[in-house]
Amino acid sequence: MMTVITEVTIEPGQETQWDRAFQERIDDVRNQPGWIEVQLLIPVDAPNQRVVVGTWRSRVDWEAWHETEVFKKTKEIMDAVEQQKGEDRWFEVVTRQSAEGASSKQDL
Template sequence: MMTVITEVTLERGSEPEWDAAMRERLAAARGRPGWVGGQLLIPLDGQNKRVVVGTWQSRADWQAWHEEGAFAETRTRMEGLQEGESAISWHEVVVEARGEPPA
């Protein structure tokens, strides 16, 4: 498995719109081949910053998702709300542990 971490800075005031688009993107990723899961994080020291953590079976699965129409549509909306370029880093998953989902 591979985890991709993307860090972005948003234009102030655009946070709710960007977050809504990311929720749509994560919902659309469900059921995609290779999708394992994802998280949208807000750093405590930057309310206009976001960290997206996505886990895929392979980098090729992630790349195929980026070529889908649903991804492209949210990309256009979201990039217009960001300041500068996003930073992406890849990590191989060595161990994954999760608790039971809440009842």
Template structure:
């Protein structure tokens, strides 16, 4: 299994739109071959920064997802909301632990 962590900085005021697009992207990824799971994270010290954690059975599965039309459409929408380039780091998953149930967190209240 492989996990990729992508960090982005968003244009001020674009955070809600970008977050909504990322939620849609994560929902669409659920149907993709090799998708294990993902998270959208906001660091406590940067309300306009995001980290996206995605776990896939293989990097090839992730690459195939990046050729999917739904991914490409979301990329066009999201790229215009970001400042600069995103940074990605790949990790091989050595072990994984999760709670008894899985949950999905909605927009911040």
């Protein structure tokens, strides 16, 4: 299991447009093989920044999602209002625990 973290800065005043496109993307990702979960974070001191934390079974699954029509369409919208996009940072998930009881531990 892999987690990818992406940080973006949105042009001030364009946050709603970016958020709508992101929501469309997330509505579609539920149907993608290998998708596990996503979080969209907004720093409390930077309302035009977003941090996306996505967890996938594999990086190959994530890359396949990037080839879908919905992803490509929303990428155009989101890219148009982004001021700065950070690089994707990948992490191997070693332990996962949630209040819902979902947990897993990967062998090191």
